[in-house]
Amino acid sequence: MQRTVKYRGLEIYIELVPTSEDMFDAWFRIEGPTHAPGVAAAGQRIKVHGGPFSSRWAYFVAEIAGQASIDVILGPGE
Template sequence: MQRTLKYRGFQICVDLVPTSEDMFDAWLCIEGPPHVTGVTTPGQRIKVRGGPFSQRWAYFVAQIAGLASIDVILDPSE
């Protein structure tokens, strides 16, 4: 299952991988402008820690992790 969210010029792609009945591991991938300082491997999938989650929580936790990562990359004061 996949979702994509746009935020501050980036895309957060969330993948859910089933682990058991109604439980999922969440993976996210951040894609954006090609020349952003501080980003060493854009587009690399990252597993969200703390899982497995229910489907709803998996999407929520991955989305929040992606948003926070982008804020750190760009500057949280903007």
Template sequence: MQRTLNYRGFKIDVDLVPTSKDMFDAWFRIDGPAQAPAVAAPGQRIKVRGGPFSQRWAYFVAEIAGQASIDVILGPDE
């Protein structure tokens, strides 16, 4: 299962991988115009810790993790 959203000029790709009935591991990947030198894994999938999650919660935590990563790259949104 996949979902894509845009945030501050970046694209966040969220992937859910089933682990058991109605439970999923959440992964996200960010792609965007800026390649900051401090970014260790540009374009790489990153697993959200603390799972597995229900489908709705998995999408939510992966989107928030992606947004937080972008906020670290770009700094505060003023």
């Protein structure tokens, strides 16, 4: 199960991997037109720890983790 969310000009690709009935591990990766220097994980899948989660919760925590990562990469927004 996959979903894409746009945030601050970049895209967060979210992937859920089933672990048991109705439970999932959440993974995300960030892609965009530019890559900041020194960011080693751009374009690579990153696992959200603390799971497994229900599908709704997994999408939520992966989106928030992706947004937080983008905020670190780009700096504070306005």
